[in-house]
Amino acid sequence: MSAITQSQRSLRAGGGTAEDIRDRNLSSLLGWLHRDGALSRAELTRLSGLNRSTVGVVIGDLVALGLVSEGPAVVSGAGRPSSVVVPDAAxxxxxxxxxxxxxxxxxxxxxxxxxxxxxxxxxxxxxxxxxxxxxxxxxxxxxxxxxxxxxxxxxxxxxxxxxxxxxxxxxxxxxxxxxxxxxxxxxxxxxxxxxxxxxxxxxALRAESAFGAGRDADDLFYIIGGASGIGGGAVIGGRLALGANGHAGEVGHIFVADNGRLCHCGARGCFETEVSRDELLAVLDLPVAQADFLAERLRVSDDPEVAALLDRYRGILRRVVSTVVNLFNPSTIIIGGFLASVIDGVDPADIVGESIRSAQEGLRVLTGSTDVDLxxxxxxxxxxxxxxxxxxxxxxxxxxx
Ligand SMILES: [Zn+2]
Missing domain, CATH: 3.30.420.40 (ATPase, nucleotide binding domain)
Incomplete structure (x- = not known):
């Protein structure tokens, strides 16, 4: 289950008025359809845990609201005929x-x-x-x-x-x-x-959590490096950690260097001032307009200056990742944006190697989507x-x- 489906988890619990129950059932089915796309009545019944007649009523309500359409019943496999419910495309x-x-x-x-x-x-x-x-x-x-x-x-x-x-x-x-x-x-x-x-x-974390690499991760930490700095966030127990004011996950301002560079946040030695896309572009002599070629140029470079910078960046990233692994014990870490290029070809065990050993068990280190639509x-x-x-x-x- 991912952050986007967190509301579904609470749907099964709790009572309330008939209206409340109806709303919860509408939410549940629409949530599954959003997550998975078109689903048959039979699949919706299985996923939602509701009985068949309730599912029929809820689908009718969703059709009336114009949120889904339903095709004719078809037979698939050995089961009884089941129609396919499709979220409204418009x-x-x-x-x-x-x-x-x-x-x-x-x-x-x-x-x-x-x-x-x-x-x-x-x-x-x-x-x-x-x-x-x-x-x-x-x-x-x-x-x-x-x-x-x-x-x-x-x-x-x-x-x-x-x-x-x-x-x-x-x-x-x-x-x-x-x-x-x-x-x-x-x-x-x-x-x-x-x-x-x-x-x-x-x-970006919500997109990864709902539809991408973090889709099935209940405990996930996300780090993304972009043109404007480094950000991220955590999904803890299937819920996106927002923080008291909604600013949780500012991983770019984790302290990583004594006597480091001055950050726009006012501190010195923040992750995002010590590791930046523009510094990588500069050492590669690559104009900002050609930033899309960063990963490829890093891969083929044999410049010792580039290698030294990558080495330093990987050391810092290792420290940051170890910190978040120790803090959150995630099942999955997703590293995206230009930081994915920084760890290209690096053994994931090496990236998490400084965290406590028991927290590393079963931990997956994945590369985030570079899709412009993210x-x-x-x-x-x-x-x-x-x-x-x-x-x-x-x-x-x-x-x-
Ligand atoms: Zn800062």
């Missing part, structure tokens, strides 16, 4: 990811499917208002396609910085030059749908997890005839 979240060098916008459907995407390169710093206007223009273009009756449930924004989850206020996004910006509120006003924002690395899928999870938590509340008032 129900989408708008996903927005402003980065230092570009704005990424997408329409994302159930099951993390990116149906439309656009990338607008930037030249220099951008304001929140410019990002909001550009995103609204891109979305207007995408949804003008009248062949598809898009039903937009909301918008999710992945921000390289610290974001207050309750209202999507960007507390600080140093690399974008933003501070105390009501990004979600402005985006919501411009797009005309509810909008939420969260830290980009935490959303952050769009993660941003959309903000919207879909809310929809799945209360489908009838969110869709009841906006249901189309």
């Amino acid at each position: 129900t989408v979240a708008i996903a927005v990811n402003p980065e230092v060098d570009a704005l990424n916008v997408g329409l994302v459907g159930f099951s993390g499917r990116v149906l439309r995407r656009a990338r607008i390169p930037w030249n220099g710093p951008v304001t929140v208002d410019e990002v909001v206007q550009a995103a609204a223009a891109v979305v207007a273009g995408m949804t003008s396609d009248t062949d598809v009756p898009w039903r937009i449930v909301g918008a999710g924004i992945a921000v390289p910085g610290q974001v207050r989850l309750s209202d999507g206020l960007v507390r600080e996004a140093t690399h974008l030059g933003w501070s105390e910006e009501p990004l979600a509120a402005k985006m919501s006003a411009a797009l005309g749908v509810p909008a939420q924002a969260a830290n980009a690395a935490a959303l 952050l769009l899928v993660g941003a959309a999870e903000l919207v879909f997890s809310e929809l799945i938590a209360s489908p009838s509340v969110l869709m009841g008032g906006t249901q189309q005839p």
Whole structure:
């Protein structure tokens, strides 16, 4: 089970009114369909633990809400005929990811499917208002396609910085030059749908946890290196660790070096100031615009300066990974972004080797997705997890005839 399905775990417990039970059952089935895509009635019955007649009623409700459609009953194997239930393909979240060098916008459907995407390169710093206007223009273009009756449930924004989850206020996004910006509120006003924002690395973790390498991991730690620094997060016992203010997982600010470089957070010797993508690009003489070739160039380089830097980076990463293994005892560590290139060809046992031995038992070290859609899928999870938590509340008032 992954963080995205955490609501399903609590669904089986607890009583409440008939209305509560109905809502929980709607959530449960929609959650499985989001996670796995199309499923037969028989599979939904098995996965949800509900009885067949209840599953039939719940599917009827989901069809009435326009969230799923159901095909004719088919026989598969020795079982009785069972119809296939498919999540609605036109129900989408708008996903927005402003980065230092570009704005990424997408329409994302159930099951993390990116149906439309656009990338607008930037030249220099951008304001929140410019990002909001550009995103609204891109979305207007995408949804003008009248062949598809898009039903937009909301918008999710992945921000390289610290974001207050309750209202999507960007507390600080140093690399974008933003501070105390009501990004979600402005985006919501411009797009005309509810909008939420969260830290980009935490959303990349949600995407990995729901659909990627961390899909079946209940105890997972994620570290991702990007253009704007290093972030990450933890899934503990199937739940995403948010922290009191939603800022848990700032692994980039783990202290790694005495007398280290000054970090924008005010401290010295933080992981993300001692290990950076731009330093790797510089030692390889690779322009930022060609950062996509970083992994390949690292692999073929025989420059001793490059080897020495990689050696230093691996030593620091080993210390960071050992720290999180000792703290969280994860079953899975996912290392993504440019950090995946840093550990390319390294024995995973070597990366976790400084943590306590009993915590290393069964520990998997995996490479994260480098898919450009990762952050769009993660941003959309903000919207879909809310929809799945209360489908009838969110869709009841906006249901189309
Ligand atoms: Zn720092």
